Amino acid sequence: MSKYNSPHFLGFTAQGDEKTNNEVDLREVFDFATGTPGKTKYIRGPTDRDYNVLVGQNQWPDPNVVGTDFQDTIMEYMSCMRDVYRGVLTLLESALGLPRNSLLELDSPSTQHRLKLVKYFPTRTSYGPTGSQGVGAHQDETGWLTFVNEVDKPGLQVHMRNGTEWLEVPIGKNGWGLNVGKAFERATCSLIHATLHRVQSPPANSTPRHSIVFFAGLPLEQSYTSLQAIFAQSKILMAMKHRDDNLSSTEYLQELGKLVVGEGADDTFGSSQLSMWQRSYNTKPRAANATG
Numbered sequence: 001m002s003k004y005n006s007p008h009f010l011g012f013t014a015q016g017d018e019k020t021n022n023e024v025d026l027r028e029v030f031d032f033a034t035g036t037p038g039k040t041k042y043i044r045g046p047t048d049r050d051y052n053v054l055v056g057q058n059q060w061p062d063p064n065v066v067g068t069d070f071q072d073t074i075m076e077y078m079s080c081m082r083d084v085y086r087g088v089l090t091l092l093e094s095a096l097g098l099p100r101n102s103l104l105e106l107d108s109p110s111t112q113h114r115l116k117l118v119k120y121f122p123t124r125t126s127y128g129p130t131g132s133q134g135v136g137a138h139q140d141e142t143g144w145l146t147f148v149n150e151v152d153k154p155g156l157q158v159h160m161r162n163g164t165e166w167l168e169v170p171i172g173k174n175g176w177g178l179n180v181g182k183a184f185e186r187a188t189c190s191l192i193h194a195t196l197h198r199v200q201s202p203p204a205n206s207t208p209r210h211s212i213v214f215f216a217g218l219p220l221e222q223s224y225t226s227l228q229a230i231f232a233q234s235k236i237l238m239a240m241k242h243r244d245d246n247l248s249s250t251e252y253l254q255e256l257g258k259l260v261v262g263e264g265a266d267d268t269f270g271s272s273q274l275s276m277w278q279r280s281y282n283t284k285p286r287a288a289n290a291t292g
């Protein structure tokens, strides 16, 4: 069940296995993904890129422990979240003045979405420098757009860009907090910033906090160049850029071109995802034909 046994980075991460900013995160996590129903083993095809290893079999907990409907429930939850995500893409298209379907088309059959079920343990002063780090301050490196559902209690906080304050996010039980991930920031040439956020552990001696976090993804083969070209069509983002830098449209497009050229080897969503997972596990994925 351990995520360390999965070449796709899917499965269980025990408390103590994850650190953020050099402090252990007081949480345990299950990672699941949408993907290849029926596929039991990833075998690298002749035209596959390295990142194709990200798509593979989920590791499911024992149905005798979690119930026989667990697997169907998780898959259905991801399917419902995909609908919510598609609604948000449509709203973004109209808010940014983008052509209809320009973002919606990014949700294709080859798009992989991921889900985390997370349990945050109460504060333990004997543990780490603060003893209250559910997950430390970070931006979603793997992320495009992230939907956070707080199942039973608050804890998610976001950092205001122009200050030092951490603000509690008032999500409530029946809603989602929406975080902008690094991939979105990169696609918009940093005109829309990735949210810096963290989770504070529940108070000592209280009950744990649970959250369900849906990481909406992109097709793994999607290039950042193509994403930047989509957002370059937004007159609203363009106006923000003009306001910030006083550039003409032509100059802005030239700037965009420089950024695109300067991006280096991580040229697709899949390759940036893979290198992030490898960095965070400080390991290379196992042999491409390993079972998940």
Ligand SMILES: O=C(O)CCC(=O)C(=O)O
Binding pocket: 116, 118, 135, 140, 148, 155, 156, 197, 198, 199, 211, 212, 213
């Ligand atoms: O559990 C939460 O509320 C947020 C978790 C989170 O930020 C993450 O796993 O990236």
Ligand SMILES: [Fe+2]
Binding pocket: 138, 139, 140, 197
């Ligand atoms: Fe996050």
